[in-house]
Amino acid sequence: MSSMADGTTAEDLRARLHEQGLRLTPQRRLVLDAVTRLRHATPEAVSAEVRRTDPGLNASTVYRTLELLERLGLVRHTHLGSGPATYHAGDDAGHLHLVCEGCGRVEEADVALAADLVGRLHAVSGFEPDVGHMAISGRCRECAGQPR
Amino acid sequence: MSSMADGTTAEDLRARLHEQGLRLTPQRRLVLDAVTRLRHATPEAVSAEVRRTDPGLNASTVYRTLELLERLGLVRHTHLGSGPATYHAGDDAGHLHLVCEGCGRVEEADVALAADLVGRLHAVSGFEPDVGHMAISGRCRECAGQPR
DNA sequence: CTTACTGCAAATATTTTGCATTTGG
DNA sequence: CCAAATGCAAAATATTTGCAGTAAG
Numbered sequence: 057m058s059s060m061a062d063g064t065t066a067e068d069l070r071a072r073l074h075e076q077g078l079r080l081t082p083q084r085r086l087v088l089d090a091v092t093r094l095r096h097a098t099p100e101a102v103s104a105e106v107r108r109t110d111p112g113l114n115a116s117t118v119y120r121t122l123e124l125l126e127r128l129g130l131v132r133h134t135h136l137g138s139g140p141a142t143y144h145a146g147d148d149a150g151h152l153h154l155v156c157e158g159c160g161r162v163e164e165a166d167v168a169l170a171a172d173l174v175g176r177l178h179a180v181s182g183f184e185p186d187v188g189h190m191a192i193s194g195r196c197r198e199c200a201g202q203p204r
Numbered sequence: 205m206s207s208m209a210d211g212t213t214a215e216d217l218r219a220r221l222h223e224q225g226l227r228l229t230p231q232r233r234l235v236l237d238a239v240t241r242l243r244h245a246t247p248e249a250v251s252a253e254v255r256r257t258d259p260g261l262n263a264s265t266v267y268r269t270l271e272l273l274e275r276l277g278l279v280r281h282t283h284l285g286s287g288p289a290t291y292h293a294g295d296d297a298g299h300l301h302l303v304c305e306g307c308g309r310v311e312e313a314d315v316a317l318a319a320d321l322v323g324r325l326h327a328v329s330g331f332e333p334d335v336g337h338m339a340i341s342g343r344c345r346e347c348a349g350q351p352r
Numbered sequence: 353c354t355t356a357c358t359g360c361a362a363a364t365a366t367t368t369t370g371c372a373t374t375t376g377g
Numbered sequence: 378c379c380a381a382a383t384g385c386a387a388a389a390t391a392t393t394t395g396c397a398g399t400a401a402g
Contacts, residue, residue, distance in 0.1 A: 079356060079401050099392085114359050119392065135283050135339075140391065154331050163329060172320035181311060182345030183302050191283075193337050197330030227376050227381060247367080262384050267367065269382095288366070 065092065065130075065145075072128045083113055087121040088145075091131050096142040096153070096162050136162060136191045153191045158199025213240065213278075213293075220276045231261055235269040236293075239279050244290040244301075244310050284310055284339045301339045306347025 069088055070080045083106075090105040091097060097105070103118045122143055125131040133141040136155045142162075151164040167187045177183045217236055218228045231254075238253040239245060245253070251266045270291055273279040281289040284303045290310075299312040315335045325331045 074402095077356085081357065081401075083358070112359080115391095116360085116393075117358055120357085135285060137283060138289070141286070154325070154329070154333075156331075157334065163331065165325060165329060165331075169324045169328065170321050173318050176317045177302070177313060177340070177342075180317065181302070181313060182348065183304075183311065183313070183340075183342055184348050185302075185340050185342035186305065189341050191339065192325070192331075192333050194325075194331055194333035200330065200332050222377095225381085229376070229382065231383070260384080263366095264368075264385085265383055 083117050084121050091143050092145040098140040098142050134189055155193045156196040156199055157193050158195050231265050232269050239291050240293045246288040246290050282337055282339055303341045304344040304347055305341050306343050
């Protein structure tokens with residue numbers, strides 16, 4: 057019940073680590089699992105999730121592991137507004153993040169919606185947006201009318 | 205040399221404050237001046253700037269003042285990547301922020317470039333983006349090719 | 353065995369808060 | 378005068394780091 061297609065991801069993980077003389081530890085497996093399962097999880101949330109399995113797993117290990125997994129290209133992080141960054145599995149990168157200033161919820165939207173913007177930006181200033189990393193704040197349908 | 209058209213802004217500030225029974229203090233004037241002069245300044249940068257005039261001005265006053273000015277609609281903040289938020293004068297809001305992951309520089313672009321995206325998002329999910337608050341990370345022309 | 357990894361505790365960095373004193377109006 | 382604002386110091390939050398012990402391969 058802890059994983060679905062995670063067998064593949066775990067193999068990936070092992071392979072990527074060994075390529076660089078690094079080791080596959082239970083902690084690293086747990087962190088990757090948690091990020092995959094939770095979407096848009098803060099380091100704090102990841103810690104809470106992994107501790108359900110290993111209550112002794114330390115926060116600094118979570119931070120170090122997230123950083124490592126990002127270097128390996130297995131997870132990515134985005135800054136959604138004021139709080140801590142949120143992490144998501146790397147193969148889950150193909151969407152825009154819509155952050156509601158009213159209720160704080162995070163929606164996702166197809167990156168294709170930004171195709172026009174990407175093209176224009178590139179034409180105008182040579183800037184190459186990292187679309188999957190883009191956080192757009194605003195108001196969701198429900199919060200749209202309300203004052204604040 | 206400390207202000208150009210700031211006389212207007214200072215009047216604005218006084219008026220807005222008095223509307224709500226609040227007071228115009230030298231500290232508040234200095235903070236608004238600094239935000240206007242520096243573009244995209246972190247609270248830290250604002251502190252440094254105001255201390256050039258008033259070395260005793262406390263950091264917590266800067267934080268409190270930035271929050272106040274934002275409530276009054278005179279400044280806005282944006283989260284540009286990992287660091288602290290950056291503040292800019294409110295009437296300076298009409299641009300997108302392009303943050304380069306390579307060199308860290310912040311470019312600005314016309315909000316009109318995002319018109320298509322805004323329309324599509326609204327159509328698809330009812331989401332109303334706050335365009336002036338949008339931070340887009342990616343690679344600027346200079347850093348575009350490079351590995352990382 | 354060897355060296356990478358973890359846990360822990362302490363150090364940083366950033367922002368917030370309570371309270372006594374000062375000050376704008 | 379009096380309520381609002383500041384300065385200061387301590388608290389809260391978020392993240393990083395050094396190091397001694399543990400464990401992957």
